[in-house]
Amino acid sequence: MAAHLAGLYPELGRDRTLQTVLQQAVHQAGYRLDMLPERARGWKRIGARADSDCRTTSTLLGLHHRSFLMRFREHRVTIATGTTSSLNEASTAIAVWQSGVTPEHLLSACPFVYMGPLTEAPERGTKVETAWASYRQTPALHVDHFLIEAAYDQPQLRALFPFHSHRSLGFSRCTEFPHTHDVPVVTPVNGKYRVTWWRTRGPHDGPAGIGEADNPQDAVALVVAHLPPECGPAVVGTAEDLDRSDST
Structure with a gap:
């Protein structure tokens, strides 16, 4: 599994986690955000999140092809989702959502993000x-x-x-x-x-x-x-x- 992930995500290598990779990416982009490991057991290496008082951005790695699977939540309700193969796009979306913008601004700034029937259902x-x-x-x-x-x-x-x-x-x-x-x-x-x-x-x-x-x-x-x-x-x-x- 480690070798397979390293093939899809060279940034990850054999021993880094998504948390450390995203932390480096958001800092290099000039954003002051702290990335945290995913809470779910078994996903510590392939999951990460950014938290604020009312907002969370969760990111998971796709296991079969290169993809950053993202959920943008407010008050624990999923507002939007998105999938991208770009680490830079993922880190930008995290920073944009955690800055407190409206969902419409997030969609405008990050075209790979969308609100479908499931995200509007809550x-x-x-x-x-x-x-x-x-x-x-x-x-x-x-x-x-x-x-x-x-x-x-x-x-x-x-x-x-x-x-x-x-x-x-x-x-x-x-x-x-x-x-x-x-x-x-x-x-x-x-x-x-x-x-x-x-x-x-x-x-x-x-x-x-x-x-x-x-x-x-x-x-x-x-x-x-x-x-x-x-x-x-x-x-x-x-x-x-x-x-x-x-x-x-």
Whole structure:
């Protein structure tokens, strides 16, 4: 993996992190910003973020081709997203958004940034429904539509926020990133469907594997059987917000 990442991102080399690379880039561009490592476990090397009192810019590295995957949030709600292959464009976008400009100014200054139906959905309170509609309608080849429809047919899963990660279909109990990782994921593998826990689970959380199914309906049934206790509809916010509300 280290050699593969170094091939896509020469700036990263074999031992640097995205945090250090972006920190150097924003400073060289003259911006006074402190980059932080991504909070999600397992993404420390390939993720970074910039935080202020109400704004966050999160960046992740694409693993299959060179791409900086960016989310621009305000009050923990995703306002815009963007993908670029340019480190300079990524660092500029971080600085622009964290400076406090309007979303329209961000889009004007950084043409690769956009606001689509999913990023506009929080204001309408329809982000879960919009995410499902997006996956059901997308022509993207990496999305298994039989799996999407099987999951959508289950009311308990339809109430959760769906998201894709490296061909795996996940379900979150919150609408914003970072997502919750306590619901199993389904990965199509060689004509079958593998159901596992997230690889970011801790070493004391038990084995990652749950089972393998011959069809998406049986795979979805395995997910439903392993939902966490009192798993209700996805709430607006991040996994950290959910943890705080659960603790109180």
